[in-house]
Amino acid sequence: MVKTKYIFVTGGVTSSLGKGIISASLAKLLQARGYKVTIQKLDPYINIDPGTMNPYEHGECYVTEDGAETDLDLGHYERFLNVPTSKNNNVTTGKIYQTVINKERRGDYLGKTVQIIPHITDEIKRRIKLLGSKNKFDVVITEIGGTVGDIESLPYIEAVRQLKWEMQSDCLVIHLTLVPYLPASGELKTKPTQHSVKMLLENGVQPDVLVLRTQRTLTIDVRKKVALFCNVEISSVIESIDVASIYEVPLLMKKEKLDATVLTKLGLALNNEPDLKQWTLFLNKLKNPKKQVKIGLIGKYVELVDAYKSINEAFAHAGAVNECKVDLRLINSETINEDSAGEILKELKGILVAPGFGHRGFEGKVTAIRYARKMNIPFFGSCLGMQCAVVEFGRDVLNLQGAGSTEMDHSSQHPVIDIMEEQKGVLEKGGTMRLGAYPCKLKKDTKAMAAYGKTLITERHRHRFEFNNSYLEQYEKAGMIATGINPDSQLIEIMEIPSLKWFVGVQFHPEFKSTVMSPHPLFVSFVKAAAE
Ligand code: GLN
Numbered sequence: 001m002v003k004t005k006y007i008f009v010t011g012g013v014t015s016s017l018g019k020g021i022i023s024a025s026l027a028k029l030l031q032a033r034g035y036k037v038t039i040q041k042l043d044p045y046i047n048i049d050p051g052t053m054n055p056y057e058h059g060e061c062y063v064t065e066d067g068a069e070t071d072l073d074l075g076h077y078e079r080f081l082n083v084p085t086s087k088n089n090n091v092t093t094g095k096i097y098q099t100v101i102n103k104e105r106r107g108d109y110l111g112k113t114v115q116i117i118p119h120i121t122d123e124i125k126r127r128i129k130l131l132g133s134k135n136k137f138d139v140v141i142t143e144i145g146g147t148v149g150d151i152e153s154l155p156y157i158e159a160v161r162q163l164k165w166e167m168q169s170d171c172l173v174i175h176l177t178l179v180p181y182l183p184a185s186g187e188l189k190t191k192p193t194q195h196s197v198k199m200l201l202e203n204g205v206q207p208d209v210l211v212l213r214t215q216r217t218l219t220i221d222v223r224k225k226v227a228l229f230c231n232v233e234i235s236s237v238i239e240s241i242d243v244a245s246i247y248e249v250p251l252l253m254k255k256e257k258l259d260a261t262v263l264t265k266l267g268l269a270l271n272n273e274p275d276l277k278q279w280t281l282f283l284n285k286l287k288n289p290k291k292q293v294k295i296g297l298i299g300k301y302v303e304l305v306d307a308y309k310s311i312n313e314a315f316a317h318a319g320a321v322n323e324c325k326v327d328l329r330l331i332n333s334e335t336i337n338e339d340s341a342g343e344i345l346k347e348l349k350g351i352l353v354a355p356g357f358g359h360r361g362f363e364g365k366v367t368a369i370r371y372a373r374k375m376n377i378p379f380f381g382s383c384l385g386m387q388c389a390v391v392e393f394g395r396d397v398l399n400l401q402g403a404g405s406t407e408m409d410h411s412s413q414h415p416v417i418d419i420m421e422e423q424k425g426v427l428e429k430g431g432t433m434r435l436g437a438y439p440c441k442l443k444k445d446t447k448a449m450a451a452y453g454k455t456l457i458t459e460r461h462r463h464r465f466e467f468n469n470s471y472l473e474q475y476e477k478a479g480m481i482a483t484g485i486n487p488d489s490q491l492i493e494i495m496e497i498p499s500l501k502w503f504v505g506v507q508f509h510p511e512f513k514s515t516v517m518s519p520h521p522l523f524v525s526f527v528k529a530a531a532e
Contacts, residue, residue, distance in 0.1 A: 333365045
């Protein structure tokens with residue numbers, strides 16, 4: 001029986017330094033040495049989960065197999081490790097407080113004053129140890145969201161301090177900071193790192209390893225200086241230099257011996273060198289494409305790279321399989337109408353219509369699909385993208401005047417997309433959609449079946465509306481076919497137009513299941529069709 005070891009990853013100086021990618025890269029290296037690893041994200045906001053936030057606030061909302069709406073970093077964890085995460089991998093301040101307050105109301109603390117220390121910190125510690133409790137993992141990596149010094153992060157840092165004291169050499173802290181380069185003096189500056197470590201020390205936490213994000217190579221003098229001022233060994237000062245692709249980071253961390261340093265400190269055997277053969281193969285294909293294809297991503301959050309994170313990454317995986325660089329163009333659906341569509345979309349070899357909510361940008365998505373269908377350009381619709389394709393076909397091919405989705409138009413004359421039966425009585429917004437993995441049966445001789453190569457699949461969902469089955473016969477007669485159906489509920493999961501080159505809309509989110517080691521078959525097939 002192994003004793004689970006715990007690694008905490010904190011961040012200083014600024015947000016967006018890439019704690020998630022460093023955590024995922026370290027996890028990848030440990031996994032490649034034969035260890036079982038999982039990664040958890042602690043988010044210091046009061047929402048129970050990011051499901052109620054819009055992408056401007058929080059980027060993409062990632063959905064796990066078990067139906068949790070989570071931080072997009074969990075997507076990176078899955079893409080790197082190829083192991084599903086669960087609702088226990090993302091904890092928020094909202095969840096912590098909700099649990100503690102519910103216990104208080106039940107009388108669990110009867111007679112006591114309920115306080116941040118110990119009650120909130122105990123609940124944080126419980127959630128951290130929960131992942132290690134079933135003996136499933138050798139190492140649990142816990143990424144603490146936010147930046148040290150934030151008021152919101154304090155209880156988390158305190159929990160880390162306590163765990164470090166309790167677990168001693170069974171845990172360690174990695175602190176990620178920034179070493180900026182000042183062109184005026186031509187120097188890398190370590191002061192922000194020193195201050196950030198000082199802040200951690202004020203909270204009682206001595207980091208064991210420092211990962212320094214930098215634009216330029218760290219000189220030995222910079223490393224020495226940081227080691228001296230921050231009480232860490234020089235071998236524990238790790239450089240994390242900017243790179244073109246996040247998928248290079250595991251290799252960089254290997255070069256910097258982050259994995260070996262961590263294992264030694266935790267008293268774990270180094271085993272063999274990490275086996276990164278497949279990973280390197282993927283990276284080589286990613287970096288040396290033989291061709292290029294321009295694909296449009298039609299959505300409404302075009303100014304925000306994080307809004308469609310998983311779609312972006314799924315294209316990277318699928319591009320590599322096809323040895324083809326996907327030149328992904330984000331296009332604001334609000335700019336697309338009958339007059340502008342031709343001009344805006346003319347250079348695209350494939351069109352993907354993104355998931356989404358609400359009526360802003362909806363008509364533009366429908367118009368983009370009309371263009372794709374009429375010009376026979378490969379089309380891929382994810383969730384709302386599929387619903388738009390159904391609306392478009394209803395209006396233009398079936399001549400259903402005013403065909404629409406009741407999400408956008410309550411009184412639609414032809415509600416070809418309608419609220420799901422089970423959703424009709426739902427009033428609360430948080431965590432109440434149809435969420436997580438459901439099975440889907442595929443029909444033979446379809447694009448879907450050809451891509452997956454099997455008849456029963458499961459995919460992840462996040463929606464309240466669905467194809468209205470009372471229109472199915474009309475659709476199929478006119479050439480839009482339901483090729484994937486949920487075997488239990490008969491909900492339509494995939495719609496295709498077989499007479500076209502590649503036209504597939506899916507009610508689920510294929511992007512959430514694409515990983516480096518198993519690129520999503522529909523993305524692979526779509527990129528192939530677009531590149532042909
Ligand atoms: N808004 C649509 C629904 O709720 C689609 C959701 C999505 O694209 N995730 O059904």
